[in-house]
Amino acid sequence: MPEPIAREAFRVEGGVPLSGTVRVSGSKNASLKLLAAAVLTGERCRFTNVPEIADVDVMVRTLRDLGVVVDHPAHGTYEVAAGDVDWRFVPLEAAAQMRASFILLGPLLARFGEVIISNPGGDRIGRRPVSLHVDAMRALGAEIHYRYGYYYARGRLRGGDITFPIVTVMGTENAILAASLADGRTTVRPAAQEPEVDDLIAFLRAMGAEVERTAPDTIEVVGRRRLRGASHAVIPDRIEAGTFVAAAAVTAGRLRLEGAPCEHLGAFIEVMGRLGIGVSCGTDTIEVDATDTLEVGLDPCDIETGPYPALATDLQPPTCVVLTRARGASRIHETIFEDRLEWLAELVRMGADATVEDAHHAVIRGPTALRGATVEIGDLRAGASLILAALAASGTSTIHGAHHVGRGYENIERKFVELGARIERFAEGSPETTS
Ligand code: EPZ
Numbered sequence: 001m002p003e004p005i006a007r008e009a010f011r012v013e014g015g016v017p018l019s020g021t022v023r024v025s026g027s028k029n030a031s032l033k034l035l036a037a038a039v040l041t042g043e044r045c046r047f048t049n050v051p052e053i054a055d056v057d058v059m060v061r062t063l064r065d066l067g068v069v070v071d072h073p074a075h076g077t078y079e080v081a082a083g084d085v086d087w088r089f090v091p092l093e094a095a096a097q098m099r100a101s102f103i104l105l106g107p108l109l110a111r112f113g114e115v116i117i118s119n120p121g122g123d124r125i126g127r128r129p130v131s132l133h134v135d136a137m138r139a140l141g142a143e144i145h146y147r148y149g150y151y152y153a154r155g156r157l158r159g160g161d162i163t164f165p166i167v168t169v170m171g172t173e174n175a176i177l178a179a180s181l182a183d184g185r186t187t188v189r190p191a192a193q194e195p196e197v198d199d200l201i202a203f204l205r206a207m208g209a210e211v212e213r214t215a216p217d218t219i220e221v222v223g224r225r226r227l228r229g230a231s232h233a234v235i236p237d238r239i240e241a242g243t244f245v246a247a248a249a250v251t252a253g254r255l256r257l258e259g260a261p262c263e264h265l266g267a268f269i270e271v272m273g274r275l276g277i278g279v280s281c282g283t284d285t286i287e288v289d290a291t292d293t294l295e296v297g298l299d300p301c302d303i304e305t306g307p308y309p310a311l312a313t314d315l316q317p318p319t320c321v322v323l324t325r326a327r328g329a330s331r332i333h334e335t336i337f338e339d340r341l342e343w344l345a346e347l348v349r350m351g352a353d354a355t356v357e358d359a360h361h362a363v364i365r366g367p368t369a370l371r372g373a374t375v376e377i378g379d380l381r382a383g384a385s386l387i388l389a390a391l392a393a394s395g396t397s398t399i400h401g402a403h404h405v406g407r408g409y410e411n412i413e414r415k416f417v418e419l420g421a422r423i424e425r426f427a428e429g430s431p432e433t434t435s
Helices: 028-040 056-065 092-097 099-110 131-139 168-179 195-206 237-252 266-275 313-323 344-349 380-392 412-418
Strands: 009-015 019-023 044-048 068-075 077-081 116-118 141-147 150-154 161-163 185-189 212-217 218-222 230-234 255-258 278-279 285-291 328-333 352-357 359-368 373-376 396-400 424-425
Touching: 009 380, 019 412, 019 424, 028 044, 028 056, 028 077, 028 099, 028 168, 028 195, 028 237, 056 068, 056 077, 056 092, 056 099, 077 212, 092 099, 099 116, 099 131, 099 150, 116 161, 131 141, 131 168, 161 424, 168 185, 168 195, 168 218, 195 212, 195 230, 212 255, 218 396, 237 255, 237 266, 237 285, 237 313, 237 380, 255 344, 266 278, 313 344, 313 359, 313 380, 344 373, 344 380, 380 396, 380 412, 380 424, 412 424
Parallel strands: 019 255, 044 230, 161 185, 373 396
Antiparallel strands: 009 396, 009 424, 044 077, 068 077, 116 150, 141 150, 185 218, 212 218, 255 285, 278 285, 328 359, 352 359
């Protein structure tokens, strides 16, 4: 049974412009798929620059429950050896803690010809069905039945054409993982173009897989009978990097990000530019200077999320906090998830002027001076964004549900404290929560 989640909260004193240097951690959304990909071989795989976050712990625990050996020799380094996977069952507990456990469908089915895996269900940002993943496995010849919340999948996979009705990141990743050991050629279209997908492709190729992006939205795979172990350094986390750029923007601060993937943040940096936030890119650094924006203010900016290379839906919440500082109305069109604007109600508690018009549209009017309040985190990215709002706000905020943020941000409060922020984490129910 998974450990009970420690209910913790953040206490934030706002009003301090952030300044200094912060190192960006490895990508959560690349690491989870890379760790799962190691199941495609019985040989040892080594990953470095893996973020030390709760979701990685869940994936490691889930792999160990399958009988996979996972060593953790150093900070950010994991070695995976899936020699004896004798238990091809991914239980509800894993899926309940982390949807991404469903990425194990492809590699387990492709390598062992059978797997029972829990339907991960939805979360606070949307219904999030996995029917497209299941259809992709069926297109590769698998037989899949659904009973009592579980998918029962079996069959020897063969190459095929996978055409998705919409772009799906993990659907694309599950398809190429499965196709890597299938007999024959597979074409995936429209294939997600997220940098995390290309990081997975790079690792698969290092394992000896024949997988290639043959057009921006097309990936072709020729299955192999066996793959070998390999080593891989995970790409930096563009969503964490974007979150820190937004932190500088909302506090009128000045930051230098090191180990930052500027080339993966094109659409976001373009939005920051339209707002009036200066962002400059180095080889693997990002400099953002918002110190002059207190006088000149920010321009309103309509934003629309979409599949890469459009603006990432995971950067919609942090960008919304920046929009509260703009002079005028900014329209938000969230095209990916149908419940990802609901968190704005918590921002309104802090004094924002935000109206959710329907499941995919909202308007934020500014400039509004945010003020400290007691708010509740519903999901990972909204959580990080409420911290940003509290850092920009006057007074003190208490942010409940800190565990959500630990799922995807490594040591976020320590990183902020090193940039001058006044933030601390405390256990719910301790005397401080009464303040
Ligand atoms: C990945 O989720 C990321 N998660 C998400 O990040 C990210 O928001 C999302 O891609 C979009 O960029 C991980 O990589 C672990 P999708 P994924 O399949 O793959 C619908 C974060 O905060 N859909 O691309 O699950 C779906 O409901 C997380 O780090 C179906 O309808 O997203 C959504 O509307 C949140 N049927 C759209 O497609 C399916 O079978 C895109 O979702 C699959 C998806």
